[in-house]
Amino acid sequence: MQNPLPASTKTESATGSTAVPVQTKVDGFGCQLAKLDDDTRFVSGDISFHRKRSADPYFGQVATEASDRGFLIGLSLKGRHRRRIFHSSNRSSLHDFEENSIYVRNFADDYKADLDGQFGFALMEISGAGLEEMAGGADLPAISELCGETAHRDAMLGGMLNAIFSVADSNNASNSLVVDQLAAAIGVHVMHAYGKASGAHETTKRRRLSTLEENRSKELLASRVSGVIALDELAEACGLSRVAFIRAFRETTGFTPHEWLTRQRIDLACSLLRASKLPLAAIAATSGLGDLSHFTRAFMKATGAAPGAWRRSRQS
Template sequence: MLNATLTATTAPAARSKDSLGCLSNQLGRDLELDTGEFKFYRKSTVDDQASAVAMHGSDRGFLIGVSLKPGHRRRIYSAHRWTTHDFSQDSVYIRDFADDYKADLQRGFDFVLIELSRAFIANACYERNGSNVARLATLAGRNDPTLGHFAQILSLTLDRKSEASPLFVEQLGIAVGTHLLDQYGDTACSSFSKTRRLSSLQETRAKDMLLAKSQGSVSIEEIANACNLSRSYFIRAFRETTHRTPHQWLLEQRIDRARDLLRNSDYSLSQIAIACGFSDQSHFTRTFSQLVGTPPGTWRRQAAG
């Protein structure tokens, strides 16, 4: 796995590789979502066939892998010695692409991976406290339930890319980056000023911007700039003020609008889905059922008495 080339070859050199250097014919699942600022991947092997990977350093940034299941093992060469790491579910590795990398992947894997640019880490540090240090600790095999939770969400998002809200994906990337800086960032980067609430004007402006854009296409950066805040600070302050993330708040507003239309109009479910900013009726039904506890058609019949 990883952005790598196989060091031992008996098969033809022309075998195709994916965007991270994995041999495509060894992957049972190969999904990618490129937002421009973050890249998310889901990579899993067909079987437990071993492979060796090696790559030279580059300026791509950092790669974070989160294991979705136990059983993977890899030997990594670093500081003139080999170390072996076993991965359980929620085990994590962090790679700095600037460093040369060499590893034996001894068993199959199922990983969600997050690629963050060095510029993203530097900007996130600067937003926190004016430091432009861009370093994360490199590690392998450490258990991190929080990243494990993010990975589960990302795996579902990758499976349903067509339904993924840009606003939600942006928030998820920022949340992952914030956690990484908190837990594994350089000391100069890991501190963050105490969260504050939005002012009434900022709260109103943020909510108006969220509601004004259809399909969640407004970005956190746009809203944060309008409030004269950094993105990370804005998300924390919005959550402190509303007890919701911007995406959660927007979903609740759409569901409230949908309930009003279900009760007071004869629109079809597909018409209501589009009117309320959902990608299609299926997406609307799933979201409504999750938040309300019953499908929209059933809710409409019950509301009609």
């Protein structure tokens, strides 16, 4: 969560005189912290993800001053939310947000809006440098800004954001590659859907890893079979952006990095089930497949049998 910024509101007494200002803490998006029922944040690559929810039907006003923070994409996680956005020259516009409705705004502009109705929003903050990095990795023209949108429906982005928050909410360290891969896919979608090209497209196509890069990637993944590895570490080892690395790894091996690592973890779990008497929970932890519930789901998906049943059939 970003450091709250102090804001003050003046109250009027019965006689009309101005009372002492009341300090109200707000976040980096101008939301009153005391009125938020959910304030989740995590970072993956060039995107800072936030989830903000409030059951207060009279949330009030949000406002931010112009800055060089980059761009904000907000997606409504539920319908029946309305906001009046104030523009220059004393103009304003009223917008109704249904589920999966988005807005895109530039932090370089002042922003002020009145929020009406309960809301839940997933937010993505991306810097200008982050836009250029993601565009380059996705083999797109140079992109330095996003097109402004308000209350535009984007069901695909909604599905991806629900997925990434679901994985992040599980607090399962073994899912870090899943979060990174979803974040990369979200970045590519945002670039394609809302990116504004700022120059000629100089392609840097390289679709496959070299043998050295493939071996290096697999060695890194295998060395963390029981632990955690970040997508950025794998990409950096091959001198690629995270998006370009995922594409090249999949083209070379037929799997995403997470899929390949999961196969290694399942193979390790099978070896431990067959040759040891370790409890299932210990095997789950040793093979990097999280808690027993997650281990069971992943194992059944890969083998068609529950771990205990698979072990009994191999040891009998």
